[in-house]
Amino acid sequence: MKAERARLARLKRLERIRDIARRTALAEAGKAEGTLAQLQALADRTQQMSADYSARTDLPDAHALHQMRQFVAGLDRITTGTRADAVTAKRVADTKAQEAAAAERRRAAVEERADAQARLIARKTAASAIPVTGKKPTGTGLE
Numbered sequence: 001m002k003a004e005r006a007r008l009a010r011l012k013r014l015e016r017i018r019d020i021a022r023r024t025a026l027a028e029a030g031k032a033e034g035t036l037a038q039l040q041a042l043a044d045r046t047q048q049m050s051a052d053y054s055a056r057t058d059l060p061d062a063h064a065l066h067q068m069r070q071f072v073a074g075l076d077r078i079t080t081g082t083r084a085d086a087v088t089a090k091r092v093a094d095t096k097a098q099e100a101a102a103a104e105r106r107r108a109a110v111e112e113r114a115d116a117q118a119r120l121i122a123r124k125t126a127a128s129a130i131p132v133t134g135k136k137p138t139g140t141g142l143e
Helices: 002-054 062-129
Strands: none
Touching: 002 062
């Protein structure tokens, strides 16, 4: 019985460790999702700025038009780079989400093993509490 209780204690410690790992994985996944959202918003905003500047028609001369076109081209390069960064961030966020799910599965598996061990101990404790004798009961049920 002592070995079974020690095993239960080890399983409970392992469950706590796995729970900490799960929380850490969830926090990392949340940060990755936040980074992804920021990059997507930045790419959308930069693209909108580029479209707004491209639509301008109030330029006084060709030099101003040329400068505005260079500025728009720079905004387009920023948008392209930011979109590439968002794709990378999406891949990282997906990986982090998978790691969080795996950490939860590992924690749940240990929890199930600990619960099974606790039930086993409870059954053995209950079985040892009932005295088993090889004698027939005597007397009547009224006593």
